Amino acid sequence: MKGPILRGAFLAAEVLDRLGLPRALMAARRRQIWKTGGLTVAVYHRVAEPAGDELDPELIDATPSEFDSQMAYVSRNFHSVGIDDVLLARREGRPLPPDSVLITFDDGYLDNHNHAFPILQRHGIRATFFITTGYLTDRRLFWWERVHKFVQGSTVREAHLEYPAPETLDLASPQAKARTKRRLTRIIKDHDALDVERFLDGVSKAFGVSWTEDDSRRHGDRALMSWEHVRAMRAAGMGIGSHTCSHRVLQTLIPADLVSELRASRATLEEKLDEPITTIAYPVGKSISSFPAVRRALIGAGYELGFTTTAGLNPLRADEDMFDLRRISVDRAQPASWNRLRFAIPTLH
Numbered sequence: 001m002k003g004p005i006l007r008g009a010f011l012a013a014e015v016l017d018r019l020g021l022p023r024a025l026m027a028a029r030r031r032q033i034w035k036t037g038g039l040t041v042a043v044y045h046r047v048a049e050p051a052g053d054e055l056d057p058e059l060i061d062a063t064p065s066e067f068d069s070q071m072a073y074v075s076r077n078f079h080s081v082g083i084d085d086v087l088l089a090r091r092e093g094r095p096l097p098p099d100s101v102l103i104t105f106d107d108g109y110l111d112n113h114n115h116a117f118p119i120l121q122r123h124g125i126r127a128t129f130f131i132t133t134g135y136l137t138d139r140r141l142f143w144w145e146r147v148h149k150f151v152q153g154s155t156v157r158e159a160h161l162e163y164p165a166p167e168t169l170d171l172a173s174p175q176a177k178a179r180t181k182r183r184l185t186r187i188i189k190d191h192d193a194l195d196v197e198r199f200l201d202g203v204s205k206a207f208g209v210s211w212t213e214d215d216s217r218r219h220g221d222r223a224l225m226s227w228e229h230v231r232a233m234r235a236a237g238m239g240i241g242s243h244t245c246s247h248r249v250l251q252t253l254i255p256a257d258l259v260s261e262l263r264a265s266r267a268t269l270e271e272k273l274d275e276p277i278t279t280i281a282y283p284v285g286k287s288i289s290s291f292p293a294v295r296r297a298l299i300g301a302g303y304e305l306g307f308t309t310t311a312g313l314n315p316l317r318a319d320e321d322m323f324d325l326r327r328i329s330v331d332r333a334q335p336a337s338w339n340r341l342r343f344a345i346p347t348l349h
Helices: 003-018 020-031 064-077 084-094 111-121 133-138 142-152 174-190 195-204 213-224 227-235 257-271 293-302 338-344
Strands: 039-044 058-062 100-107 129-132 158-161 168-172 239-244 278-282 305-308
Touching: 058 064, 064 100, 064 111, 064 338, 084 100, 084 239, 084 305, 100 111, 111 174, 111 227, 129 227, 129 278, 133 213, 133 227, 133 257, 142 174, 142 195, 142 213, 158 195, 168 257, 174 195, 227 239, 227 257, 239 257, 257 293
Parallel strands: 039 100, 100 129, 129 239, 239 278, 278 305
Antiparallel strands: 158 168
């Protein structure tokens, strides 16, 4: 949904929220008048205060107080499950409790540990954290955060790129910078077999922004969890899964790189945690339903469950595609009433 349609949906959600529809649905479920089977999965990236944050504010899905309120809502109205529960139910061929909800986080930001983790513990919720292993190991700042820094830090009005194709980008105004940031992000997400580091080096030079490996590690140390953080969360009952090594869109990779991303990230997690890892969330979250080669690579790498960011409920029937599981995205740009309604009716897009 875009523009007027989205604003209309938000307004309708606010009216329905004031009329008590989400609360009525939850009450009906508790009395078993109306209930949904299957699994609702929510995805977050960051929980932080936007003010003074040096990272891309678009990745903040909730402030700590907002996240606390959302997790209180989940714990009151749903049956919170962990990824271990989902795996066991799948392996044993039995259903999860009605109105089951799984909370997930993608990437591996430090605020996941510092802000989200204690809130989850307070509410008794066992979230799952999908880790982009290469960045945590190498302590490099995520590629999309570097794009953000290059665009915001540039003082040139126009930049010329040569790779992957000649292109001129406008940086003359805040609005132009926002468009250019979207364009750079789209190139990385959509371009097949892109050399991301070569591309980012070209952006840095064209935009007149100095950037070294030391800069990347220094910012990475401030932005990313350590493996000690990951182990501490797992020891406390949180789930851990793969988000690949380098956060490349799987469908854009050549076969050898695809296999490497899937196997190496799983191997790293198993080495760090000393336990099997069989779940993955796909970077950018595109469905793999039309990509049999990706499915074969996932199975060959030893995964059992794969999560997209396509909205919807997961019935978890015997015939369901367990490599195309759906998740609803929580976003600070969306009003709280819309988020509550989507938890109640996860098929809303």
